[in-house]
Amino acid sequence: MIGHIVRRLIVVAAVAVLAVSAAHDTAAAWGYQGHKVVGSIADRLLKDTNAGRKVGEILGTDLRTAGPWMDCLKAVRRDDNDNYAYTIDPEHLEYEVPCTKFKTPELRDEMVAFVKRNWFTCTYLPDGVHQRGCHETYHFDDVALQRGRFDRAFAGTNPHDLVAAINAAVAVLQGKPAPPPFAIASKREALFMLAHFLGDLHQPLHVGSVYLDAAGGRIDPDAAHPADPATETAGANFIQDENINLHREWDDIPTDLGEAATRELLADARSQPATPGSLDDWPAAWASDSITVAQQAFAGLTFTPGGAQRWTVTFDDHATYLRAQDAIKRKQLAKAGAHLAELLKAIWP
Numbered sequence: 001m002i003g004h005i006v007r008r009l010i011v012v013a014a015v016a017v018l019a020v021s022a023a024h025d026t027a028a029a030w031g032y033q034g035h036k037v038v039g040s041i042a043d044r045l046l047k048d049t050n051a052g053r054k055v056g057e058i059l060g061t062d063l064r065t066a067g068p069w070m071d072c073l074k075a076v077r078r079d080d081n082d083n084y085a086y087t088i089d090p091e092h093l094e095y096e097v098p099c100t101k102f103k104t105p106e107l108r109d110e111m112v113a114f115v116k117r118n119w120f121t122c123t124y125l126p127d128g129v130h131q132r133g134c135h136e137t138y139h140f141d142d143v144a145l146q147r148g149r150f151d152r153a154f155a156g157t158n159p160h161d162l163v164a165a166i167n168a169a170v171a172v173l174q175g176k177p178a179p180p181p182f183a184i185a186s187k188r189e190a191l192f193m194l195a196h197f198l199g200d201l202h203q204p205l206h207v208g209s210v211y212l213d214a215a216g217g218r219i220d221p222d223a224a225h226p227a228d229p230a231t232e233t234a235g236a237n238f239i240q241d242e243n244i245n246l247h248r249e250w251d252d253i254p255t256d257l258g259e260a261a262t263r264e265l266l267a268d269a270r271s272q273p274a275t276p277g278s279l280d281d282w283p284a285a286w287a288s289d290s291i292t293v294a295q296q297a298f299a300g301l302t303f304t305p306g307g308a309q310r311w312t313v314t315f316d317d318h319a320t321y322l323r324a325q326d327a328i329k330r331k332q333l334a335k336a337g338a339h340l341a342e343l344l345k346a347i348w349p
């Protein structure tokens with residue numbers, strides 16, 4: 001399964017230039033199939049609701065189609081003359097599959113405008129040299145498993161991380177200005193963001209991360225300030241498992257799910273409990289939940305240096321791990337769809 005996307009690194013402007021050595025274009029939050037499934041669950045849950053009508057009015061399409069939009073933005077490149085253009089990579093035509101719905105000139109212009117506006121709003125130098133668009137940081141956090149919950153004070157978070165991006169999009173949909181560094185020009189853009197980022201928020205390796213020393217031993221990045229960038233696994237993008245990195249392995253969804261809500265996922269989504277507390281606190285609470293899930297995702301794993309990435313993973317019991325992984329993915333997709341619908345209903349009761 002093809003997961004498009006380019007991912008991340010903790011963006012610590014002060015250390016980024018020195019710190020980060022290897023370029024890493026890797027898969028991101030759920031393959032596009034996962035984002036479509038999450039959107040599809042929410043579409044079904046919002047059928048005949050005020051929020052569902054609002055989504056249709058604003059997007060002119062459904063959440064299932066909108067889900068991959070934030071990843072499609074990664075095709076927008078900036079050249080040395082400060083020109084931005086949507087550029088199809090002939091080496092990776094598969095990246096275009098979920099993006100063909102946005103291929104008219106007007107829709108491409110809309111993507112270019114968003115990227116241009118959100119490029120230099122933070123420093124993002126994943127290879128230590130080339131600035132990438134700040135918008136690419138909106139997709140993730142890298143909170144250490146040891147924390148067990150989300151807090152902006154922890155290593156692996158920043159003011160333009162996944163939780164901040166969701167809160168910013170919610171603010172815009174509530175008619176408030178987008179908090180900096182987010183440059184969100186319309187409710188339509190904000191809705192494209194939520195349609196995607198609720199999926200990312202429930203991929204456990206998009207929120208929780210393991211940090212390793214050179215020998216593959218687990219370390220606590222919050223014990224040293226600042227954390228040593230050489231210990232980052234970038235949500236396990238730097239950890240190889242046979243022919244795929246561990247992050248990508250978690251992005252891929254069980255193939256029997258296809259690209260839309262199944263009866264089982266819908267039933268699970270409908271059984272999710274209502275989220276307590278204030279809407280403003282929901283994204284952080286859901287991130288905390290994903291960190292506890294990430295603890296399970298990294299249980300029974302051992303790491304050794306080297307291989308195709310900085311580290312290679314081995315499993316205490318691979319068959320058991322794969323079964324648990326499959327079950328976790330299904331659960332998280334259902335939760336993501338339920339929470340996307342819950343959020344939009346709270347915004348448009």
Ligand SMILES: [Zn+2]
Nearest residue numbers: 028029139200
């Ligand atoms: Zn993403």
